[in-house]
Amino acid sequence: MNRVQLVSILGSLGLLAMILELIRRGKLAEEYSLLWIATGAVLLLLSLWRGLLDLFAAAVGIFYPPSGLFLVGFIFVLLLILHFSVIVSRLSRQNRELAQDVALLREKLERMTRTDDGKTRGEE
Amino acid sequence: MSDAKNRLPQRVLIVIPAYHEEETIREVVQGVHRHVPGATVVVVNDGSTDGTEAAAREAGAVVLTLPFNLGIGAAMQTGYRYADEEGFDIAIQVDGDGQHLPSEIPILLEELGRGTDLAIGARFLGRGDYDPPVLRKLGIRFFSFAVSTLVGRRFHDTTSGFRAANRRVVESFSRYYPYDYPEPEAILILSRAGFAVREVPARIQEREGGRSSITLRKSVYYLLKVFLALAVGRFRAPPD
Numbered sequence: 001m002n003r004v005q006l007v008s009i010l011g012s013l014g015l016l017a018m019i020l021e022l023i024r025r026g027k028l029a030e031e032y033s034l035l036w037i038a039t040g041a042v043l044l045l046l047s048l049w050r051g052l053l054d055l056f057a058a059a060v061g062i063f064y065p066p067s068g069l070f071l072v073g074f075i076f077v078l079l080l081i082l083h084f085s086v087i088v089s090r091l092s093r094q095n096r097e098l099a100q101d102v103a104l105l106r107e108k109l110e111r112m113t114r115t116d117d118g119k120t121r122g123e124e
Numbered sequence: 125m126s127d128a129k130n131r132l133p134q135r136v137l138i139v140i141p142a143y144h145e146e147e148t149i150r151e152v153v154q155g156v157h158r159h160v161p162g163a164t165v166v167v168v169n170d171g172s173t174d175g176t177e178a179a180a181r182e183a184g185a186v187v188l189t190l191p192f193n194l195g196i197g198a199a200m201q202t203g204y205r206y207a208d209e210e211g212f213d214i215a216i217q218v219d220g221d222g223q224h225l226p227s228e229i230p231i232l233l234e235e236l237g238r239g240t241d242l243a244i245g246a247r248f249l250g251r252g253d254y255d256p257p258v259l260r261k262l263g264i265r266f267f268s269f270a271v272s273t274l275v276g277r278r279f280h281d282t283t284s285g286f287r288a289a290n291r292r293v294v295e296s297f298s299r300y301y302p303y304d305y306p307e308p309e310a311i312l313i314l315s316r317a318g319f320a321v322r323e324v325p326a327r328i329q330e331r332e333g334g335r336s337s338i339t340l341r342k343s344v345y346y347l348l349k350v351f352l353a354l355a356v357g358r359f360r361a362p363p364d
Contacts, residue, residue, distance in 0.1 A: 096303065100202045
């Protein structure tokens with residue numbers, strides 16, 4: 001086992017350990033962690049199984065197989081960012097709707113409070 | 125123009141989105157009350173930190189205050205949701221900066237009376253002598269060209285925010301309204317859904333206070349964003 005393989009195995013293991021620990025502590029919701037776990041697992045698999053990495057590198061025309069790890073890692077990072085963009089879009093839409101609800105409800109509340117005052121105090 | 129004949133049997137809501145318009149909002153609200161008596165005026169305060177809310181209230185408007193700035197599209201939609209919930213038959217958008225003349229509102233109402241679903245008060249149709257700066261004029265032309273091409277019918281002023289919507293459009297907009305720079309996209313969405321969208325000549329004034337939301341710096345983003353929205357809008361899955 002050469003040095004680059006050792007580093008990548010340790011790196012992937014570290015990433016997986018961090019992800020699992022964040023989930024365990026409830027800081028990372030399971031639904032958002034699936035893609036992260038997949039990233040860590042694929043990187044670990046390719047680090048451990050050198051033959052698979054060589055095969056992959058040869059298939060896409062990479063001369064130095066460990067560079068293939070970077071490519072795979074990069075693709076997963078792109079997917080993660082895209083995934084987050086989708087989530088951010090959804091959150092901002094929900095945020096917009098909530099802000100509108102607040103404005104509409106606040107006006108309704110003011111109106112109801114005013115009518116209640118009118119009833120108790122009589123017409124002004 | 126006599127005001128008496130503008131007392132319509134329908135319930136009319138005037139929606140005025142306002143972001144930092146304390147200088148002009150009072151006059152706009154009062155102008156609307158003068159020219160369209162009987163209409164309810166709602167000012168959507170889009171997270172202003174100045175005296176917009178107090179000024180609008182003093183002038184006799186219902187005020188919807190958003191907890192933070194959402195941008196013109198989402199602010200407009202707040203007004204449409206209010207119109208929908210409170211059962212208004214017609215909702216009319218008027219800018220809070222004084223560039224739209226309340227005296228021109230009856231023209232939009234008349235157009236709705238002719239069976240139009242969304243009436244747009246358009247510049248460059250002979251009425252009024254509004255002459256925007258060169259760059260803005262180019263932008264207006266570009267979007268009008270893009271929308272006209274996509275819809276297949278000629279539009280002259282797709283960025284105009286001076287509009288009147290009937291009940292069906294109010295319901296549609298309260299469910300989905302484009303945000304960010306919504307005006308050209310709204311035309312496209314309604315046209316595709318089979319609504320009758322028509323322009324009527326209207327006088328538009330130079331702005332009295334504040335600045336256009338579209339500064340030079342933002343216009344490139346505006347151009348790209350609206351163009352993308354228009355292009356994607358053709359293929360976008362319908363909302364809901």
